[in-house]
Amino acid sequence: MEEKMTCIVCPRGCELTIVNAEDVSKMEVFNHLCIRGKHFAIKEKTNPMRTITATVKINDGKQNRLPVRTDGEIPKKVYMDIVDIINNIELKAPVKREDIIIENVLDTGINIIATKSVL
Numbered sequence: 249m250e251e252k253m254t255c256i257v258c259p260r261g262c263e264l265t266i267v268n269a270e271d272v273s274k275m276e277v278f279n280h281l282c283i284r285g286k287h288f289a290i291k292e293k294t295n296p297m298r299t300i301t302a303t304v305k306i307n308d309g310k311q312n313r314l315p316v317r318t319d320g321e322i323p324k325k326v327y328m329d330i331v332d333i334i335n336n337i338e339l340k341a342p343v344k345r346e347d348i349i350i351e352n353v354l355d356t357g358i359n360i361i362a363t364k365s366v367l
C-alpha cells in the first residue's frame with residue numbers, strides 16, 4: 249500500500265511517498281530531498297511526536313499573553329490533551345523566560361516553559 253505524507257521538518261514541505269506503510273520492516277520512503285524526511289516518515293508511522301508552542305493568559309503584567317512551549321517533543325496522541333491544559337492556564341506576572349509553567353505535563357517527562365519574561 250502507498251500513502252502520501254508532507255514532511256514538516258523544514259519549510260520546504262516535501263510530499264513524501266511511503267510504500268508498505270503498514271509494515272515498518274518493509275517500509276520505503278520516496279521523494280524526500282534529504283535524509284531527515286525519511287527519518288520523519290518512519291517516526292510518524294511508529295511513534296509520532298510533536299512540539300507545542302502556544303500562549304497563555306497572564307495577569308498583572310506588561311502584556312496579557314505569555315508565549316510558552318514544550319521543552320521537548322510529546323507523543324502526538326496526547327497533543328490535544330496538552331493543548332487543552334495550556335488553554336486553561338492563567339498566570340500572574342512576573343514570569344521569567346524558561347520558568348517551568350507545568351512540570352511533567354501528563355506524565356510525559358516534558359515541561360511547559362515560558363519562552364519570554366513578562367514583568
Ligand code: SF4
Nearest residue numbers: 255258261262282285
Ligand atoms: S525531506 Fe528534507 S528538505 Fe524535504 S521537507 Fe523534509 S527536511 Fe525539508
